Amino acid sequence: MNLPLYIAKRYLISKKKQNIINLISGISISGIIVGTMALIIVLSVMNGFSSLINYFFSSFDADLKVTPVEGKMFDSSEIDADAIKNIPGILHYAEIIEESAMLKYGSQQYFATIKGIPQNYASYTNIDSLIVDGEFILNDKGTKYAVVGQGVAYNLGIGLTFIDPIRIIVPKKGRQIKINPARAINYNSIFPSGIFAVLEEVDSKYVLVPFDFAKDLFESGSNISSIELGIDKNARVGAVQKEIQDILGEKFHVKNKYQQHDSLNKTMRSEKAVVYLILVFILVIASFNVLSSLSMLIIDKKEDIAILKSMGATSKLIRRIFLFEGWLISVLGAVIGTVLGLFICWLQIEFSFMKLPQNGSFVISAYPVRIISTDVVLIFAVVLLIGFLAPLFPVKFISNKYLLRSDS
Structure with missing residues (x-):
């Protein structure tokens, strides 16, 4: 004892x-x-x-995201897309365009980020589950639609009826403002189809539009902002990420969902x-x-x-x-x-x-x-x-x- x-x-x-x-x-x-x-x-x-x-x-972001180390955009031809698509575990490959623009809805104005996304965006994210009003529709019978963040909708005063289109205004590429400033800007209109809610950081920033709409609006040509990848649930994300990084080299970042919001x-x-x-x-x-x-x-x-x-x-x-x-x-x-x-x-x-x-x-x-x-x-x-x-x-x-x- x-x-x-x-x-x-x-x-x-x-x-x-x-x-x-x-x-x-x-x-x-x-x-x-x-x-x-x-x-x-x-x-x-x-x-x-x-x-x-x-x-x-995670519901809004892709499993992996490829971005350039320098600059905001890069030529899509710099990427060996076939090599990436053939990696075991890769289910979805999507080219993305992201640029800032001024939005006008009625008498309200607001600066936001236009994100041009492909039709398969809902396949590798859970954006459908984030819709709080309307529907997630990008194209319907040839008409293009936008899906707006809740914060953007609030600042623009977008109501539940979606009667009026959103007017998007951006500067033209390589044009100098001369006598007539109107010639130095691009603009287009698009109707909202739905409103999504994630977190304030995202809601007050993004407007999702069809990729072709963003490409024409920003006159980006073959330039894109990023590549988003959907990964098989049974695949090891870390191993796939390393393999993609080896293919792309040091000119590109390959980030998983956690690293995409590393500062937060x-x-x-x-x-x-x-x-x-x-x-x-x-x-x-x-x-x-x-x-x-x-x-x-x-x-x-x-x-x-x-x-x-x-x-x-x-x-x-x-x-x-x-x-x-x-x-x-x-x-x-x-x-x-x-x-x-x-x-x-x-x-x-x-x-x-x-x-x-x-x-x-x-x-x-x-x-x-x-x-x-x-x-x-x-x-x-x-x-x-x-x-x-x-x-x-x-x-x-x-x-x-x-x-x-x-x-x-």
Whole structure:
């Protein structure tokens, strides 16, 4: 039997001479429980928002996207399209044109990005699931249509009826503005067929139009902005990406869905790290309650220390009793906090009882939660590490006073 651990467990659950010590011990355990719960719940909610954002971007973005390292556009003849199409796992190959333009709808004006897309765009994205009004139609009986982002539609005042066309105005290629500025611009009109909603970053930026419409409007000729690729679900995206990069060389970037929004993902990772460090710091502060609890316990048990010394207990054994006491407080708090944190996350996943404010203005109504096992393990390990270090100070320095007194 481990005598120090046995005595430490008795000290933990037994009533002390002073009720304040029981209160401080309860506060110590509660502080660790709350800190551990907060870490698990907050990080799980952040993981939920991150997964939600990546899901919506995944619905709008291609599996892989090829862009030039320099400049906005490149000649499509520079790409060995057949070599890329013949790579196992490639299902869809689409050339894309993206350029800025001024839009006019009624009396409203707005700058947006015109994205010329092919007919198979819906085949390698989930754009159909993002339509909030109208339909995803690019061509119907020879008439070309545009699908507008919700933010663009809001700024232009595009209503539900789609009665009026959107007028798109762009500068002509290689033309100087002279006496008549009208000769230096290209313009065309197109009716909206639907409105899509992803995230504000996308909604307020993009208008999707047929590829041929964008090609004529921007006079791009054989130049394109990017190539979007749809990959088989059973294929390894990383391996396909590397093979395409080897074919294209250093003049082109080949990015997966995650890398297409690298800055956003880096920002979210940084925010998660900062929140984690802040909560760990709060947990460290909360662990000072363990110091207080052990200090008071050592003072309360000074008579027991003298009795144990008289019975032949060594100073090392007595120190281990109070060291185990501190560790038990930390382990108990970590276990209960972890279980409660996971339970609350499960309740939110199953029942969505915590609603977002201003219900109806978001794509979801409740806080999203995603539990990542590595986060839980890391949190539990850090809490145990803090709990391991916290008792060392009072056990080493405060108990010394009573141990030396007993020896004398």
